[in-house]
Amino acid sequence: MSRETEVHTLSVPPGGTSDRAFLDVRDLRVHFGTEDGLVKSVDGLSFQLERGRTLGIVGESGSGKSVTSMSLLGLHPRADRKGKGGAILSGEIWLDGQELVSATPEQLRALRGQKMAMIFQDPLSAMHPYYSVGAQIAEAYRVHNEVSKAQARKRAIELLDRVGIPQPDSRVDDYPHQFSGGMRQRAMIAMALVCNPELLIADEPTTALDVTVQAQILDLMRDLQKEFNSALIIITHDLGVVAELADDIMVMYGGKAVEYGPAKSVFTEPEHPYAWGLLGSMPRLDRPVQDRLLPIPGNPPSLINLPSGCAFNPRCAYKEACGTACTTVVPELEPTDGAAKHLVRCHLPVETRRTTFTEEIRNHL
């Protein structure tokens, strides 16, 4: 266990300061005891995020993105002492100087919706079908603020207006099913922002929406983040979404970060074979189909029995290049030699990674 534990001194925060970052996650582990065994959904994740900055978390289905975000908000029911019935959490989550892994449920509850808030993927199922949109937003406001119903309603209208809902003072009484998909997501955003949270997590905020609406929602989130100066985490399958929006990108695979660094260098010079695969499976409308790389072959790994060595090795086309290391030794998340902020978890020598990307991969993207 201790061998696998990350060497934290290596993970220089991309923010780069020695003081603790606004959000500082250290060696976060979220495991679930199930009948089939221990599911290691998140296994040793570390990252930092400052106010006003955006982190994009990318990875395939099942890589642990949602589990990570839910654990930041303390939304996982905790396991009992036998490790049953919920999540087993370890590591540290520092939010503005307060540690959340060891916080009490009541402390977490007071922070939720107030200091940290979440935008969920499917706004139709994430909103209560029997309460009006306005009532749901006002409720979020009233939990954390001593205001009258009328004041909360006014605040809800204000927020609906801010996120671009037309005629907010009449739409406020509509039910979620009366909104279009895009408007529902705007309303979700309004609900998340109603208490001016300093940390905003958007878990696949646009997956349920069509392409033009996606762009509008992303624009809106960018504007709002500037306005509120909040720290923003955007979770997505789609590297393209975070490439535009994020300052940093973290690529997750099997519950671990495999590549982490400034968005520009991760997006333009990715070094991990899995990240190449993700880039290749990005939908690109400007190229004929046969020119594009194939999506990553194979399936996401079992989180109960990760493949030995590098978790990606059964699906990796480059593992021969480094002998038996890929199947026997777990690679560390280490800085690439040039940019110290760009971290990669791969046994391939840095030079090989770079030349492979520039000579083989890039032309096909």
Place this chain on the structure above:
Amino acid sequence: MLTFIARRLVAAIGLLIVVSFITFVIFFVVPQWAGQTPEQMARAYVGRGTTPAELQIVETRLGFNQAFLPHYFDYLKAMFVGTTYFDGTTYLHCSAPCFGYSFRTYQEVWPTVLSVFPVTLSIALGAGVLWLIFGVASGVVSAVFKGSVWDRASMFISLLGVSLPVYFIAPLAMLVLCYNWSLLPSPTYVGFTTNPASWAENMILPWTCLAFGYAALYTRLTRAGMLDAMSEDFTRTARAKGLPEHRVIGKHALRAAVTPIVTIFGMDFGALLGGAVLAEQAFSMHGVGALAINSIASQDFPMIMGVTLFAALFVILANLVVDVAYAALDPRVRLA
């Protein structure tokens, strides 16, 4: 909303007429198709040693000698405007809504049904309140503390509840509570207006015994509904907003879980109002259910038809109330 209710009421009347037609066919026409002559049918009511003249009177009074359709339309007309029966010797007036006279007691059907209805209403009302409260409450607690001792105990008890019929529990409860321990009077119906305290005291056993099985069922329904609701995304959203757990469960999850329960309750309650057959039999209380059983046993066709239509009326009304309630509870439902 109002036009919806009005339209449904009109439809309900149409449905009742259909029900009346079907029961009429079953009770008056099928025996004739089966080869019985009007004389034979009349004889079934007055016994063997009757003179042909007497038989003729009975035949006329019961309408056995009429053709089918005129007979049915007379019956239908009587419901709305009343009628006067003439059997050759005497006139009998029956005012609307007239469902005819009992073959057996010569009492008017409708007033007879109405006179026993308070018994059924009393049983259903008290039992309904009990099982709704206890069923929903224990279902919620079971769901929230899923897997706990309480959950397992209540699942076990509710398994007993759904598998033990009221005619098994009732004699057992009476034996222990009324005869062995003398805690309660052996239940006899006392009118609410006569003596409310004695009414309630006598009703306790029928209420609890009848409610037990229903409460068991509602516990299971509520538990399943709550578990569903608690795993819904909107419940997670409620938590993410920072709502305290009692609001998450008691407001957001419960609201979603009880909506289908309310509609099921409406149907069950409506069906009971048309006759709490088993409970009435078990406690020898003469409500609509007992009336139905007795009428069937004595082949008292007008009475059977009256009770059938009475029960159908409540089932149809319950349907209507349930639809309106559902629309009020679930904003996605539009009444059209």
